[in-house]
Amino acid sequence: MRVHIFILIALYFSLNTETYAQSKRDKDLMIADYMYTHLAFATAIDHYEKVVEHNNDAAIMVKLADCYRMIDEFEKAVACYSIAIKSNSFPNAAYPHYAETLMTLGRYEEAKQLLITYQNNNPANRSITNEIRSCDYADSLLKLPPTGAIYFESFNTDGFEFGPALRKNDLVFTTDSVYSTESSKKDKWTGHSFYQIRYTELNAEGRASEAVKNLGTKVNSKYHDGPCTFCHDGDTMFFTRTNMGISMINNGPKSDPNKLVHLQIMVASKQDPDTKEYKKIKPFVHNKSTYSTIHPTLSYGGQMLVFASDMPGGEGGIDLYMTTLDARGKWTKPVNLGKGINTEGDEVFPSFDGDSILYFSSNGWVGLGGLDIYKSKWDKQKGVFVVLNNMGIPVNSSYDDMSFVESRNGSIAHFASNRPAPKDNDNIYSYVAQSIFLKLIIIDGATKKPLENCYIELISKPDARTLSSDKNGNTVTPLYLQTDYNARINKAGYRPVEIPFSTLDVIGNDTIKKIINMQSDFQISYTTIILDEKTKFPITDPSIVWIEKEGKKKDTIRLATGEQLNVELKPNSMYYMYGLKTNYYSKQRFVSTKGIESGSGTTRIVDTLYMKKLEVGEIYKIDDIYYDYNKATIRQDAKPALDQLMNLLTENPTMKIQLNSHTDCRGSDVYNMKLSQNRARAVVTYLVERGISADRLKFKGYGETLPVTNCACTECTEQQYQDNRRTEFQIIEL
Structure with missing residues (x-):
C-alpha cells in the first residue's frame, strides 16, 4: 500500500469547520481538498464523491483518483483517471500516477502509451524511461516460471499485515487489526486503525501459528509503530514509530512549518525473557526532526544497520542508508548506498539475510510495477551493495511487494504484498523456493541420432513458450509449479509429436525427463473395408484382428457397419489380419511394406477383405x-x-x-x-x-x-x- 512508502510523515492537523462559511455546495470541496492536502485520503473520498455528483472537473476527478490510488482502490482510481483524461485540462503531472495504477492492474501497454505521452512533454524526466522499460520488461518477466510456491498465511485479517521480521522462533509483523478490547483509534489517511507490532510463533519447519500476540505496551504506542528488526538473540529491537508526544499533539511540531511529524527509528532493549516485553526504549542516534528514518534492518552479526530515509542529498525519493558499529560501540554517520541500489524512485523495506545479502523493495528499478523485491549482495572489495536480480514471480507481482525475510536455515521466507487475496489490503505470505525443470531428449526414431533445432511449444494456462533443441537434441527449461502442460515438438521432415506432462504431484526440486522419438513424416496408410463374399454388402459390425508380424503386436479393432479400417504402416514391415464375425470366416490377409521406397507424403494401400458365411x-x-x-x-x-x-x-x-x-x-x-x-x-x-x-x-x-x-x-x-x-x-x- 502506498501508505507504507509515503507515511514517512504523520500529519498534525485539526479542522475547524467554522473556517468554512461558504455555500453547502462548496463546503464538501473545501473539506475534501483540505483532507487531500493533509493526506487524509479516506476522509477526502467521502467529500469528493459528493462533489463529482455535480462537478466532474478534471482536477477534481484526478484528486479523487489519487485518493483511491493511495488506499489501494486501483480499479476505482482508473475509472476516475479515465474520466479526467477525456478533458483538455487533464493535469500533466497525473500521467505517471495514472500509468502507475494501470501497471498495478497489469495493463502494461496502456500504461506505456501514457508514459510515452508524458515523456514527450517532459524529456528531462529520466525516471520515466525506466517505467517505460518496466512495461516492456514485465511482459517477458511474467513469462518466466515462478521460482517457488507462495502460501497465504492464516493469521492475515481484513486489515493490513506487513513488515515481517524474525525474532528467534517468532515471526514479528506490523498490523492495523484490532484484537479483543484494544483501542481502535483511526488514521485519517487509511480510515483504519493505527499500526501496532504483533508476533506469532514459528514451528520447527518455519510455519507460522494462527495465534497472534501483542509485542508489548511499551513498544506499541497510540499511533503508528512498525516495521521492525532484531539482533540475532532478540534482546534488542529497532523499529519505526510516529513521534507524537503530548506537547506535539497539543501544539503541533515546532520544527516543521508545515506541521509534519517525521517518523523515527526507536531502539528497544532489555527484553524480559518471560513476558518478552522490552524494558528500555530510546530514539535512534541518527534521528532528525526534519526528515524521517524508517524500516531498519540489522545484519546477523549486528554490526551493520540499513534503513530508509528521505534525508536531503539522496538519489531521488526515499533512499537506503547504512551505518556500522565502530570500535566504541557507536553507530557511524549514515552513508547513502549509492546509485548501485538507490534510484530516483523509492527504495524501502530493506532486510538482511545473514551479513552480506540484502533484500529491498523499489519502484525505481525496472520491474513488474509498484514495489518489486530485489536481492543484492555486499561486495567486500568495493565496499558497496550490488543488485543481483529481481526476485521474479511469484514473490513479485504488479502490486506492491515488500519485506522479504528468509528463515535462518533458508528453508522458508516471508514477505508482504497488497496483491488480490482472500483477505483485503496487505497480507503476509510464506515462500518456499522450488525448481522443477523439463528435460527433453529428442532423437530420430529410426536412427536414434539426436535432432538439433527442433521447434518446441510449451502450452499451459499460465505458461506459453517456444524452445529449440541443441546439437545433442536436448532442451532444458524451468516449469511452473502445480501445472498441467502439453509439449508440441515439430521438425521439418518429421511428424509432429505432442506429449502431456504435469508438475502437480512433483515435490521438491526435480527434473521431468522425456525422450522423444521423432518419426519421419513419410507415411504408408492401409485402408480396407469388410464385405460379404457372396452379396458384396458390408458385414454388420465386424472386427478385424490386426497383427504386426515383427513386433508381435496384436490388436482387435471393432468397426461399425460399412466403416473402413485406416491404419498407418511402418516401412519394411509385415502385417497380417483377418476378419472376425459370428457365423463368418475370412482367410488371413498379408500386407507388406517391404520394397516401398521412403520419401515425403503418404503412400496409400487400398484393399477389400471378404468374409464367407459359415x-x-x-x-x-x-x-x-x-x-x-x-x-x-x-x-x-x-x-x-x-x-x-x-x-x-x-x-x-x-x-x-x-x-x-x-x-x-x-x-x-x-x-x-x-x-x-x-x-x-x-x-x-x-x-x-x-x-x-x-x-x-x-x-x-x-x-x-x-x-x-x-x-x-x-x-x-x-x-x-x-x-x-x-x-x-x-x-x-x-
Missing part, C-alpha cells in the same frame, strides 16, 4: 499350417493361423468342427496315414490347451489320399510337397 459340411483351409517333413509338431509360423481358428471357435461357441490333416506322397501309405492322424491330433491338442472344449473338436488323418497338386510323386517340387502337407477344418455343427 455352412455346415463346408471345408475351410487353414492358411499357413504347414509341417516339417516327417514331423507332426506345430511349427512357430503356424501358431497365428491356429490362433485365428481359436478366435473363430470363441466367436461361435456352439460350433463343432473336425480337423483334417494331409501329408505329401513321400513315405508309405500306412506311415503317412499315421503321420496325418498325429498332425490332426496336434492341432486339437493346441486348441484344447488354450481353452477350447475337446467335445467340440474331432480330428482325422487322410494321409496322402487327397492331394491338392496332381504331380507325380517323384517329380513334385518342394513347394508342391508343402502344399499337400496341410490342415483343414470342416463344420460339423453350428
Whole structure:
C-alpha cells in the first residue's frame, strides 16, 4: 500500500469547520481538498464523491483518483483517471500516477502509451524511461516460471499485515487489526486503525501459528509503530514509530512549518525473557526532526544497520542508508548506498539475510510495477551493495511487494504484498523456493541420432513458450509449479509429436525427463473395408484382428457397419489380419511394406477383405499350417493361423468342427496315414490347451489320399510337397 512508502510523515492537523462559511455546495470541496492536502485520503473520498455528483472537473476527478490510488482502490482510481483524461485540462503531472495504477492492474501497454505521452512533454524526466522499460520488461518477466510456491498465511485479517521480521522462533509483523478490547483509534489517511507490532510463533519447519500476540505496551504506542528488526538473540529491537508526544499533539511540531511529524527509528532493549516485553526504549542516534528514518534492518552479526530515509542529498525519493558499529560501540554517520541500489524512485523495506545479502523493495528499478523485491549482495572489495536480480514471480507481482525475510536455515521466507487475496489490503505470505525443470531428449526414431533445432511449444494456462533443441537434441527449461502442460515438438521432415506432462504431484526440486522419438513424416496408410463374399454388402459390425508380424503386436479393432479400417504402416514391415464375425470366416490377409521406397507424403494401400458365411459340411483351409517333413509338431509360423481358428471357435461357441490333416506322397501309405492322424491330433491338442472344449473338436488323418497338386510323386517340387502337407477344418455343427 502506498501508505507504507509515503507515511514517512504523520500529519498534525485539526479542522475547524467554522473556517468554512461558504455555500453547502462548496463546503464538501473545501473539506475534501483540505483532507487531500493533509493526506487524509479516506476522509477526502467521502467529500469528493459528493462533489463529482455535480462537478466532474478534471482536477477534481484526478484528486479523487489519487485518493483511491493511495488506499489501494486501483480499479476505482482508473475509472476516475479515465474520466479526467477525456478533458483538455487533464493535469500533466497525473500521467505517471495514472500509468502507475494501470501497471498495478497489469495493463502494461496502456500504461506505456501514457508514459510515452508524458515523456514527450517532459524529456528531462529520466525516471520515466525506466517505467517505460518496466512495461516492456514485465511482459517477458511474467513469462518466466515462478521460482517457488507462495502460501497465504492464516493469521492475515481484513486489515493490513506487513513488515515481517524474525525474532528467534517468532515471526514479528506490523498490523492495523484490532484484537479483543484494544483501542481502535483511526488514521485519517487509511480510515483504519493505527499500526501496532504483533508476533506469532514459528514451528520447527518455519510455519507460522494462527495465534497472534501483542509485542508489548511499551513498544506499541497510540499511533503508528512498525516495521521492525532484531539482533540475532532478540534482546534488542529497532523499529519505526510516529513521534507524537503530548506537547506535539497539543501544539503541533515546532520544527516543521508545515506541521509534519517525521517518523523515527526507536531502539528497544532489555527484553524480559518471560513476558518478552522490552524494558528500555530510546530514539535512534541518527534521528532528525526534519526528515524521517524508517524500516531498519540489522545484519546477523549486528554490526551493520540499513534503513530508509528521505534525508536531503539522496538519489531521488526515499533512499537506503547504512551505518556500522565502530570500535566504541557507536553507530557511524549514515552513508547513502549509492546509485548501485538507490534510484530516483523509492527504495524501502530493506532486510538482511545473514551479513552480506540484502533484500529491498523499489519502484525505481525496472520491474513488474509498484514495489518489486530485489536481492543484492555486499561486495567486500568495493565496499558497496550490488543488485543481483529481481526476485521474479511469484514473490513479485504488479502490486506492491515488500519485506522479504528468509528463515535462518533458508528453508522458508516471508514477505508482504497488497496483491488480490482472500483477505483485503496487505497480507503476509510464506515462500518456499522450488525448481522443477523439463528435460527433453529428442532423437530420430529410426536412427536414434539426436535432432538439433527442433521447434518446441510449451502450452499451459499460465505458461506459453517456444524452445529449440541443441546439437545433442536436448532442451532444458524451468516449469511452473502445480501445472498441467502439453509439449508440441515439430521438425521439418518429421511428424509432429505432442506429449502431456504435469508438475502437480512433483515435490521438491526435480527434473521431468522425456525422450522423444521423432518419426519421419513419410507415411504408408492401409485402408480396407469388410464385405460379404457372396452379396458384396458390408458385414454388420465386424472386427478385424490386426497383427504386426515383427513386433508381435496384436490388436482387435471393432468397426461399425460399412466403416473402413485406416491404419498407418511402418516401412519394411509385415502385417497380417483377418476378419472376425459370428457365423463368418475370412482367410488371413498379408500386407507388406517391404520394397516401398521412403520419401515425403503418404503412400496409400487400398484393399477389400471378404468374409464367407459359415455352412455346415463346408471345408475351410487353414492358411499357413504347414509341417516339417516327417514331423507332426506345430511349427512357430503356424501358431497365428491356429490362433485365428481359436478366435473363430470363441466367436461361435456352439460350433463343432473336425480337423483334417494331409501329408505329401513321400513315405508309405500306412506311415503317412499315421503321420496325418498325429498332425490332426496336434492341432486339437493346441486348441484344447488354450481353452477350447475337446467335445467340440474331432480330428482325422487322410494321409496322402487327397492331394491338392496332381504331380507325380517323384517329380513334385518342394513347394508342391508343402502344399499337400496341410490342415483343414470342416463344420460339423453350428
